[in-house]
Amino acid sequence: MSASQNRDEEAPGRAVFRIAGPDRETFLQGLISNDVRRLKDGMVYAALLTAQGKYLADFFLYPADGAILLDVAAPLAEGLARRLALYRLRAAVTIEPAALHVQRGFGPAPADGFADPRDPALGWRACRASEGGPSRTDWDALRVAHLIPETLVELIPDETYILEAGFERLGGVDFRKGCYVGQEVTARMKHKTDLRKGLARVILAGEAAPGTPIATGDGKDAGMLFTRSGDRALAHLRFDRAEGPMRAGAASVRLDR
Secondary structure: OOOOOOOOEEOOOEEEEEEEOOOHHHHHHOOEOOOHHHHHHOOEEEEEEOOOOEEEEEEEEEEEOOEEEEEEEHHHHHHHHHHHHHHHOOOOOEEEEOOOEEEEEOOOOOOOEEEOOOOHHHOEEEEEOOOOEOOOOOHHHHHHHHOOOOEOOOEOOOOOEOOOOOOOOOOOOOOOOOOOOOHHHHHHHHHOOOOOEEEEEEEEEOOOOOOOEEEEOOOOEEEEEEEEEOOEEEEEEEHHHOOOOEEEOOEEEEEOO
16 A cells, blocks of 8 residues: 555454543553653553563553543453553542544544554554444555564463564653563563564465464474465564574575565
8 A cells, every 4th residue: 555545444353441530641651661751742552561571462542632542452452451440549540441443544644643653654543433444454464564563463461572572663662761560571671681582574485374383494493473474474583593494384484684
């Protein structure tokens, strides 16, 4: 699709919550991976983590009149709302479902939309009362081309570490904002170690389905294959084993540099 096209497309499988109350910003600030104060400049991409630093859910926050809108994958919505409610304690905050639909498009963001903060190639998003049109964009191809992980595909609850999934590159984590749930582990991974594993793009020759293990030429575990588009795919790799030729089932695999 040309970036000049501004067609509205429904983002299927999303749920929207309205977070309101005078403590809404300070409440979220102490919980999520990104700086809520960035909402003054537009939409914010962030994640909620476990105390052990593992991913639970990723979502978008939108500034709204007297509230913050939270856009999350529908399968994670109920669990996320329940966990946020547990953290609420005495904070003056309400968390309620909003009867809104997430729409996406390309080109300049409309007045009610915001540029996707992960990558300019992903266009804009908006929360609207009406449904958008059916999607005609190959979002998997876009994600593979720009190394963008997807909820419940490359981002697995209680398993993924967000730095291994590229959240720093995607603008989904802030290292100066102060404490949040899982911050200690995330900061340690940033400052004290080199990432030995993570999301990468690979080139395939042959057939291999998502979920196929990737092995080195001598049979050592090298990672897992995820979203595929043509001869390119996203994979979670052990970088020390990804330098040479690899295999995923019947397909040959090499790192796309």
